[in-house]
Amino acid sequence: MNAVYSLCLANIRKKKLHNGLIALLILLSTLLLATSVTVILNTTNLFTDMHNKTHGPHEMLSLGDELHDPQKVHQWWNEQAEVTITELIPFRTLAGIKNQEQKHSAKLSSLTLYMMDTPTRPYAVDELIFAQGNEGLVPEKGTIWIPSAIAYLYEISVGDTLGFTTGEEKFELKVSAIIVDIPYGGPFPSGARIWMNHQDYTEQLQAMQGKDQYMIGLRFDDYSQSSSYWEQFEQDMGTPYLESKMNFGEMTAFYLIMNKIIGFIMVFLGVVMMLVALFTIGFTISDDILSNYKTIGVIKALGLSSRRMIGIYISQYALLAMISIIPGLIVSHWISKVIVESTLSSLKTGTSQTSLEGDLIAVVVGIFVFILVIMCVLFYSNKARIVKPMQAIRYGMSESDNSTMTKRFMGKENHGISFERTPLLLVIGIRNILKNRKASLLMILLAIIMSAVLVLGFVLLYSISSIKQTSPLWGYDSSDIALNVVNKSVFSRAEVDQELLSDPRIKNIGWMGYINGILSSEKSLNSDRSSAQPINLNLFVMEGSYDETGYTTLRGMNPRNKNEIAIGIKVAEHLDKEVGDVVEAYIEGYKHKLVITGIYQSIANQSISARVTVDVVRVNHLDYNNFELAFINLQDHRDSDRLINEMNVKYKDSASAVSMDTLLDATFKQAVASLILPMTIMGLLFTGVTMIIIYSISRINIRKESKTYGIYKSIGLTSTKIRWSVTLGIVFLSTIGSAVGIFIGVYFLPMILGSILSDYGIAKLPLILHWGGIIGLACVTVISAGIGSWASSRVVARTSPQILVVD
Structure with a gap:
């Protein structure tokens, strides 16, 4: 032993x-x-x-479109023994925040705000956890609670004063607490619940046009039974749930x-x-x-x-x-x-x-x-x-x-095989590779892995940071400017259309509205049992052209007529539908039969959405004009900043303009920040490991061939030439490995990663291949291998030919 x-x-x-x-x-x-x-x-x-x-x-249910009576819906759910519900919480919707500190003002202005009339805590469902500030039963007058998702992302602290506008009126409230708001507090926020004091809510928002909307939170003792409750809801109410x-x-x-x-x-x-x-x-x-x-x-x-x-x-x-x-x-x-x-x-x-x-x-x-x-x-x-x-x-x-x-x-x-006419340095390098096949295999494997890792990290970060180029493939538009309607009571659609369309800088405009809808297979809504349950989703309503606005599809095309619809890929999977099939839809309380013209992907709502033209809604609502957003394309996108400033001055009481670059940056900024640290650490690890491994393997090979290199030196070959020959052989190997690694990092690994994103409504991962950066990072692999090999061959230069031969 x-x-x-x-x-x-x-x-x-x-x-x-x-x-x-x-x-x-x-x-x-x-x-x-x-x-x-x-x-x-x-x-x-x-x-x-x-x-x-x-x-x-x-x-979470949102009601207020007069398709259901909120009180009756709340009462029905309150009677269900194994379901706990929140109070019926009133809210109004506003667009954008103005931070008095002027930090992230453009990005904050793009948020959709649900201004909540805060009931007295504690809540049986949807309780709020205080992250910063003083905990209370309700916000004090003149103060608000905001979710941690926007507070941390946009550097808002307790004590900051935030500005809001209802169109004609502006008001300011002070942040007294930052809270964890589970339903509306996730990463990549596009909307947030702002919790107000009841007196502030009444004074600032009741004068707005329209009525209160309401939220109801449902917590099931056994969530797997939720579908049976919704079936019972439909039977008792005589209609499916038609709102959000x-x-x-x-x-x-x-x-x-x-x-x-x-x-x-x-x-x-x-x-x-x-x-x-x-x-x-x-x-x-x-x-x-x-x-x-x-x-x-x-x-x-x-x-x-x-x-x-x-x-x-x-x-x-x-x-x-x-x-x-x-x-x-x-x-x-x-x-x-x-x-x-x-x-x-x-x-x-x-x-x-x-x-x-x-x-x-x-x-x-x-x-x-x-x-x-x-x-x-x-x-x-x-x-x-x-x-x-x-x-x-x-x-x-x-x-x-x-x-x-x-x-x-x-x-x-x-x-x-003859090397008689091959340059001597190349012969020595090739001989070193062929004689040590296992070591050469390990080196080429390392080069493949390192190159694939660096390329994958670069492609992901570059694609997300440059998402404006592929925004339609993520389910977004690609227009230059978004004009968000803040106060419909003073907003004149006709006046805005006349002014914008007469502007020679503007190429086209598309008006977008959002309504809730129910989609099902043709037999689902008229039978007791169905193979696929009806699906509740967001419906995009467009007046204009989806194609001109930049929306795209994976298969088929966007709807153009009143009997057509495009659906998200998750909706297509749920209903087992393809392009050309027919679906039944409840829109604004009316039933329609629509032909599927296209299937698209969208990460914003996991592809659980659909697109229709305004003509579908106007079949039953001739005066429908409930548009919330205008997508504007310019003749020259360089005019966007100037036009945005002009529109924000001209329509400051009724609408807010922002560039699509700003909106996308606000949404995906957090994704880039989350990926940079781990991808950088892993890239540096693999680079360092590759250099060390190649150094070690090359040193072993050189020691095995020490007698041969001693003979080379004794007949007049310099140490530098021997070192160059060994290094060139390994650089040649790593170049082959890097080429294979590029293919794996660009095509194979994203394909596997795409299988994860398929749960989020992305069937085809949109990537931007910047070949200059890809090849540059692949060259890092070659350089690392060359440095490791050159460093390992110092023993040849330090040792005399006599000692090498004796060894």
């Missing part, structure tokens, strides 16, 4: 750098795998815990999406890093057995058994694994906390610290990594069993290998 222990320590001391590299690979594998598992687990757990803590609703409804899936979607993407990338990279570590361990053990074949033969001749010989390698790598896995698990806990806090910042409160769960699962991951390492060592070290002492001492290899080598040397003159 002492011999095994001594030889194990000798192996560790002899190759300190290489053993340190393998330990680093095992550490990084453990780090990435444990972090990914912890992030995915805690993302769901933290949201679920906060949802339970607030007695969060499973569904937000379900639990819509509430949770954007809380989880970023961590799912980050978790997927980390799982993939962790698995890849683990495979690289195992391959490197296998390569090292195989190389060590071949390089020390004679020594192993002598040791076995002295009486050390094959089992104990294998035990040397197991002890060595078990020790390396243990000292690597434990720090990896500790660091993963810290990194997981950073990622979870950054992506779920809207759930963070000032009084509570993020407490991560899943330590036991992380430990299981560490044990799994340890077992993989031991199994790999067992597999490769088993080659030590076949070492025959007599053959090893005589030939330095097995007799069969010696015979094969002899035949190869004897037949060299008849070899089909």
Whole structure:
């Protein structure tokens, strides 16, 4: 046993750098795998815990379009024994906030605001958790509570004064508290609930045109039974629920999406890093057995058994694994906390610290990594069993290998491949690659992985930060300016149309409205049972052309006539419909049969939406003119800033203009911020690991070929030329690997990542391929490999030819 222990320590001391590299690979594998598992687990757990803590609703109903009596709907749900509901909460809708600090003013102006008449706390359902400020039963007069989602994103603090407008009137309120608002407080906020004092609500908003709208939150004892309640609702009310409804899936979607993407990338990279570590361990053990074949033969001749010989390698790598896995698990806990806090910042409160769960699962991951390492060592070290002492001492290899080598040397003159006219440096580089095939395979694999990782990170970040170029494929328009109607009572559509259409800078205008609708298969609404339940969704109503506005479809085309409709891809899956099929729709309380002309994808509402022309609504409502937004395209987009300023001055009491760049930036700013940190860390890790591995492998190869390089130097070849030849060979290998890595990073990995986004209504991931950046990052792989190889070959320059030849 002492011999095994001594030889194990000798192996560790002899190759300190290489053993340190393998330990680093095992550490990084453990780090990435444990972090990914912890992030995915805690993302769901933290949201679920906060949802339970607030007695969060499973569904949020918004009523006010006079399609249902809010009091009757509230009474019906209040009578259901296994459903807990909120009060009937009045609200009015406003557009945009003005921050007196002038921070993020353009982005804040694009928000849809639900100004709530706050009932007295506590609430049985949809309770509010205070993150900052003084907790109270209701906001004090002159103050408001705002959700953490917009407060953290737009740097709004307790004590800030925010301005609002109802059109003709403007008023200001002071932020007294920041609260966690589960249904409307997720990442990428486009709307927010602003909780007002009842007196402020009455004084500031009751003079607005129109009536109060109402929200009702529903919490089911068993959410899986919700569909049966809605079937009963339809039977008792005589009609499906025709107004707006937000379900639990819509509430949770954007809380989880970023961590799912980050978790997927980390799982993939962790698995890849683990495979690289195992391959490197296998390569090292195989190389060590071949390089020390004679020594192993002598040791076995002295009486050390094959089992104990294998035990040397197991002890060595078990020790390396243990000292690597434990720090990896500790660091993963810290990194997981950073990622979870950054992506779920809207759930963070000032009084509570993020407490991560899943330590036991992380430990299981560490044990799994340890077992993989031991199994790999067992597999490769088993080659030590076949070492025959007599053959090893005589030939330095097995007799069969010696015979094969002899035949190869004897037949060299008849070899089909000739390097007679090839430049000498290239010949040496190619020879180094061909003679060390396993090492070359590992290097090319590293180049592929590193290039794929860097390219994927760049493509994702560039595509999201430049989303204006692909906004139609995300379900948005691509117009230059959005004009949002703030106060319909003083807004004159005819006057605005006349002024804008007479402006030579404006190319076209499309007016958009939003209403709630019910879609079903043709038989669903007229039968007791149906294979697919009717689906409640948002209907986009367009006066103008969807195509000119920039909306696009995956299949088919946008609707143009009053009997046509385009539906989101999730709606198509739910109803099992395709282009050309017919659906039944309840719109504004009236039933229509519409032909599906197109199917599109949209991340904004998970593709649970549909598009119709205004002609569909005007079949029953001839005077429909309830448009909330105008999409404006310009002859020259460079005029947008000037035109936006002019419109905001001209229509300051009735509408607000903002560029589409600003709207998209406000929506996706958080996504870019969440991805930058993990993608940067992983890119740097892989770059560093690749350089170290190539340095280590090249150093092993050079030591094996030391006698050959000594001969080259003794006949006049300089150290610099030898180093260049070795480096050029590895650069050539890494260039091939980088080319393959580009293909994987641009096409294969996004395809896998797209399967995650399919749950969010994105069937085809919209990417922008900036080939200059892609090729530039792929070149980083080649440069890293070249630096690692060049650094490893310093031993050739430092050593004299005589010593190399003797070695």
